[in-house]
Amino acid sequence: MSDASHDNLFDVAVIGGGLAGLSLAIQMADQGARAIVFEKQTYPFHKVCGEYVSMESWDFLKRLGLPLDTWELPRITRLNISSASGNTLSRELPLGGFGVSRHRLDHALAELARTRGVTVLESCRVDDVSYVEDYLTIETGLGTFRARVVAGAFGKRSNLDRKLKRQYQATVHAPEVNYVGVKYHVEADIPPDLIELHSFRDGYCGISRIEEGKSCMCYLTAAHNLREFRGNIRKMEENVLAQNPFLSEYFHKNRFLFPEPVTVSQVRIGSKPAVDNHIMMIGDAAGFVAPLSGNGMSMALRSAYLLSGPLQEFLDGRINRMQLEHQHATMWRRHFGMRIRFSRYLQRILGRECLTETAISALNLFPFAVKPMVRMTHGRPF
Numbered sequence: 001m002s003d004a005s006h007d008n009l010f011d012v013a014v015i016g017g018g019l020a021g022l023s024l025a026i027q028m029a030d031q032g033a034r035a036i037v038f039e040k041q042t043y044p045f046h047k048v049c050g051e052y053v054s055m056e057s058w059d060f061l062k063r064l065g066l067p068l069d070t071w072e073l074p075r076i077t078r079l080n081i082s083s084a085s086g087n088t089l090s091r092e093l094p095l096g097g098f099g100v101s102r103h104r105l106d107h108a109l110a111e112l113a114r115t116r117g118v119t120v121l122e123s124c125r126v127d128d129v130s131y132v133e134d135y136l137t138i139e140t141g142l143g144t145f146r147a148r149v150v151a152g153a154f155g156k157r158s159n160l161d162r163k164l165k166r167q168y169q170a171t172v173h174a175p176e177v178n179y180v181g182v183k184y185h186v187e188a189d190i191p192p193d194l195i196e197l198h199s200f201r202d203g204y205c206g207i208s209r210i211e212e213g214k215s216c217m218c219y220l221t222a223a224h225n226l227r228e229f230r231g232n233i234r235k236m237e238e239n240v241l242a243q244n245p246f247l248s249e250y251f252h253k254n255r256f257l258f259p260e261p262v263t264v265s266q267v268r269i270g271s272k273p274a275v276d277n278h279i280m281m282i283g284d285a286a287g288f289v290a291p292l293s294g295n296g297m298s299m300a301l302r303s304a305y306l307l308s309g310p311l312q313e314f315l316d317g318r319i320n321r322m323q324l325e326h327q328h329a330t331m332w333r334r335h336f337g338m339r340i341r342f343s344r345y346l347q348r349i350l351g352r353e354c355l356t357e358t359a360i361s362a363l364n365l366f367p368f369a370v371k372p373m374v375r376m377t378h379g380r381p382f
């Protein structure tokens with residue numbers, strides 16, 4: 001395949017086959033659109049993620065066609081937080097969540113997309129997108145494609161950010177920090193209804209159950225922690241994370257199921273334009289929320305849900321491209337702008353030892369303050 005022929009012409013092209021991209025493609029195919037997804041990796045694959053999915057997206061995933069009820073997934077309804085010194089806070093989670101690995105979830109969605117008629121191209125990286133005569137041209141390792149509309153669902157960090165010269169929208173009050181994410185699957189002695197969040201110097205680690213009795217242990221740390229140990233993850237874990245007595249115990253007692261952790265670097269929390277180069281951005285590609293809010297996956301799914309309506313109107317000729325782009329940018333700001341800003345403040349608190357100590361003591365004294373904070377980071381079921 002080299003040139004865009006009729007076979008390479010689609011109504012909707014989606015760059016990135018994660019939760020946002022696959023769920024959008026399924027919805028559009030269900031509405032009769034010719035949809036294609038480009039994913040640079042090969043399913044199934046692991047991804048750095050805490051794998052706690054807020055219940056707000058349970059119904060949506062089931063409506064898409066995932067038989068979640070039959071997967072026997074742990075339902076998570078309680079949260080324990082600890083500071084680096086071992087000071088703790090325990091709370092019920094008003095809505096709660098469920099645990100499932102990305103290895104399983106993304107793969108199942110990709111399979112579902114195929115059964116609905118979506119063309120899913122794996123091991124296919126998109127290198128460039130350009131807008132010519134009201135169509136978008138997509139350059140990939142497997143050839144050139146054209147589409148009436150392109151959704152950017154390529155996650156928080158992609159070659160396309162640089163190619164398209166995308167800008168982070170930094171907030172004055174929360175300076176940019178680069179983070180590193182690390183994930184393991186472990187066998188751990190943790191109740192299925194509990195998620196734990198253990199903080200350490202300039203970072204925090206979540207642990208909760210996923211399928212088949214396994215647990216996901218995943219942390220985010222400021223990149224300078226890793227630089228201090230010259231990129232040696234084990235040394236950083238021994239010297240920084242293990243200062244927290246809970247994490248020390250986990251690192252000694254858990255059975256680690258991967259030979260090496262899954263990692264991601266150069267993670268930044270904040271927003272990027274929701275529409276860039278006529279590409280409609282969804283999920284992390286439009287804004288990355290601090291993982292401690294436990295909600296990036298639901299935001300990705302919700303953004304795909306919210307875009308599907310206007311996209312269909314555009315394909316039906318009921319709105320033009322300018323109206324589509326305007327509606328999408330407005331939707332993004334209204335639904336997610338505040339959540340991302342608030343999550344950055346939370347990130348600053350839980351990322352710093354002394355602030356975490358103070359916050360845990362204060363929240364133990366004023367427990368009623370926890371619920372509104374959880375509400376600020378979560379949405380209603382959709």
Ligand SMILES: Cc1cc2nc3c(=O)[nH]c(=O)nc-3n(C[C@H](O)[C@H](O)[C@H](O)COP(=O)(O)OP(=O)(O)OC[C@H]3O[C@@H](n4cnc5c(N)ncnc54)[C@H](O)[C@@H]3O)c2cc1C
Binds near residue numbers: 021050053054155
């Ligand atoms: C440490 C950490 C812990 C987290 N914990 C949680 C949690 O417990 N709960 C929660 O809800 N969220 C959590 N998140 C956030 C969550 O992982 C993301 O918000 C979610 O994955 C976003 O989904 P997405 O579809 O937008 O992007 P992704 O899932 O990242 O998918 C993007 C896809 O695009 C592909 N891609 C990129 N560039 C290209 C290209 N040029 N061509 C083709 N394909 C491309 C990638 O391979 C990838 O598969 C966590 C994140 C981190 C870093």
